[in-house]
Amino acid sequence: MLVHAAETRFQRGLEALEAGRGLEALALFEAALELERKLGSRTPQARYLSYYGLCLATAGNRPREGVDLCKQAIALEFYNADLCCNYGRVLLAAERRKEAYNAFIKGLKVQRGHQGILREISRMGWRRRPVLPFLDRGNPINVALGKLLTRPSGRAA
Secondary structure, eight states, X not given: OXXXXXXXXXXXXXXXXXXXXXXXXXXXXXXXXXXXXHTTOSSOOHHHHHHHHHHHHHTSOOHHXXXXXXXXXXXXXXXXXXHHHHHHHHHHHTXXXXXXXXXXXXXXXXXXXXXXXXXHHHHHOOOOOOSSTTSOTTOHHHHHHHHHTBOXXXXXX
16 A cells, blocks of 8 residues: 555655665654554555665664565565565675675666676675685685785785
8 A cells, every 4th residue: 555645755755765764764664664554454554664674784774674674575575676685685784795796687687787786796896716616615725826826906816
């Protein structure tokens, strides 16, 4: 159910988030969720939960709660790439890079070429394959060989 007052708060939250005003966006997304609940909605809109979780993790410095909210949002709308993008961003805030990458890939499967996801993956950077792929990346032999074969500028010899 779309509640006009809640939707207005949500849209203002998106504008605040885009402008870099994370705490303001957090308050607006929380207000949208609360208004929707007070006006009789049984389940919150997935995008409200997702953006609230994103702001909670990044601006509110509560990544664990942000992760939980984004998971709930994806459970409601697994076909929404924006929610996967937010989930990945929250996982990055929680320093869970591998899971974040997987969330981004899931989002790209839902919507190929999603600009937000592609931007986040690009920011993450790309890792080279381990020198000895049959050993774990953190194996001391792989670590030592990787350091030996890498110049100080970070490029392979």
